[in-house]
Amino acid sequence: MSARTKEILESLQLKHWMRAVENDEVPTAKDPKTNTVIQLPLPLARTDGDGLTFTLSKSGTATWILRYRHGGRARELTIGNYPDIGLSEARxxxxxxxxxxDRGGDPASDKRKVKALILQDWSVRELIDDYRKKILVGLGSSTQRSYGRSLIRVESKIGSYLVSKITPVDIVAMIEDVGATWTESSMLLSSTKMLFRHAAGKKIIPTNPCIGIELNAVLGKRPVIRKRLMLSELELRILFAADMRRENALAVRLLLATAVRSDELRNAKWDQFDFENQVWSVPTSKTGPGIQIPLTLPVIGWLQELKLLGFDSVFILPSRAQSRKVKFGGDAPINPNTIGAAIEFWYTEHNPAVRRFTPHDLRSTAKSHMRRLGVPRDITEMCLNHKLAGVEGIYDVHTYFEERRDALTLWVEYLTQIENSLVLS
Structure with missing residues (x-):
């Protein structure tokens, strides 16, 4: 080992440096040549000789590092943190x-190997925790929700297994044992594949056990995707006369009249609505940027009715469950499944002569009826806050606000006629 210039550190000196950083001051030292006090820039690195180095970050974290060479290459070994390890113990x-x-060893390499061996003993549950902290938090909110559901299933089925022992057979058995729908199973496989990709990236495993697994081979051919439906005028009449809780009936009307996504309506707050200018400003959406939605007079009337029913909540559709309010600090929007559950309850209790539909089908109903009423296709797409396809979608930044206002006005007039006819009859 080559000789190094020695700048022997002192315990009192280290304490002064630590205290200076804690007090937002600059650490200092005496210049050995001039004996004058000099300021030491942060991050600080001072050698004690023979490669032992004291480092101090701007945040106040102090660490002992041993620097050496092995096989002609520079190496660094972290000995530990100060003051947990004092100067004499570090030496x-x-x-x-x-x-x-000196005996030819490479302690930094040995430490990495030990760490790798520890990782190989990780359970799938520990891998999931690490994935949530490092990867999942950086993904989009909808991806976090869908992946989160799948990770709960993975943890319940194979959480106790060692990551290094998982095989493709285990993954297939897990998918079959969960017994979810084809779509949910597809999400489960995708999420599991990303989880074990994380493991491969950490070198816990050499290859991803999900690679090569085909869901068609496990569960059979994907079922035919259910097509969105357009409720007919007769079905709309029956729906508008539905015996539902008033908040739910108003939510259905608003979904139809504005063509928004159910999550956008569910999370809407009163401060997003400008009744004077007849605009609803949705801050975010599934497609990215928010959108300003024109409000027609009937829609404003339905919203004002909700305002009376919601009392002092900031949400237009506040939760009615006390447990949910407590969970979210006293005020919260309705559960994501509330509107769908209300529709399902209506079917169960009254068996209406209406084809079974979901809240999302109300968007396709709005779009289809607007097309039937003569609204151009691109305007209906913009009403649904869909991105225009191809080059047009890249360069066309016009919001079509007035065109959308005309389209929604035409559509809501049609819905109002349906509602008024029920009153007259």
């Missing part, structure tokens, strides 16, 4: 490691 540990280096 002792550095001497022990240097003795190993």
């Amino acid at each position: 002792k540990r550095a001497r022990e490691q240097r003795a190993e280096i």
Whole structure:
């Protein structure tokens, strides 16, 4: 080992440096040549000789590092943090490691190997925790929700298994045992594949056990995707006369009249609505940027009715469950499944002569009826806040606000006629 210039550190000196950083001051030292006090820039690195180095970050984290060469290459070994390891203990540990280096050892490499062996003993549950902290938090909110559901299933089925022992057979058995729908199983496989991609990236496993698994082979051919339906005028009449809780009936009307997504309506707050200018400003949406939605007079009337029913909540559709309010600090929007559950309850209790539909089908109903009423296709797409396809979608930044206002006005007039006819009859 080559000789190094020694700048022997002192315990009192280290304490002063730590105290200076804690007090937002600059650490100082005496210049050995001029004996004058000089300021030490952060991050700080000062050697104690023979490769032992004291480092101090701007945040106040102090660490002992042993720097050496092995096979002609520079190496660094972290001995530990100060003050957990004092100066004398750091020197002792550095001497022990240097003795190993002189015998031809490489302690930094050995430490990495030990860490790798520890990782190989990770359970799938530990891998999931690490994935949530490092990867999942950086994904979109909808992806976090869908992946989160799948990770709960993975943890319940194979959470106790060692990551290094998982095989493709285990993945297939898990998918079959969960017994979810084809679509949910597809999400489960995708999420599991990303989870074990994370494991491969950490070098816990050499290859991803999900690679090569085909859902068609496991569960059979994907079922035919259910087509969105357009409720007929007769079905709309029956729906408008539905015996539902008033908040739910108004929510259905608003979904039809504005063509928004159910999550956009469910999370809407009163401060997003400008009744004077007849505009609803949706801050975010599935397609990215928010959108300003024109409000027609009947829609404003339905919203004002909701305002009376919601009392002092900031949400237009506040939760009615006390447990949910407590969970979210006293005020919260309705559960994501509330509107769909209300529709399903209506079917169960009254068996209406209406084809079974979901809240999302109300968007396709609005779009289809607007097309039937003569609204151009691109305007109906914009009413649904869909991105225009191809080059047009890239360069056309016009919001079509007035065109959308005309289209929604025409559509809501049609819905109002349906509602008024029920009153007259």
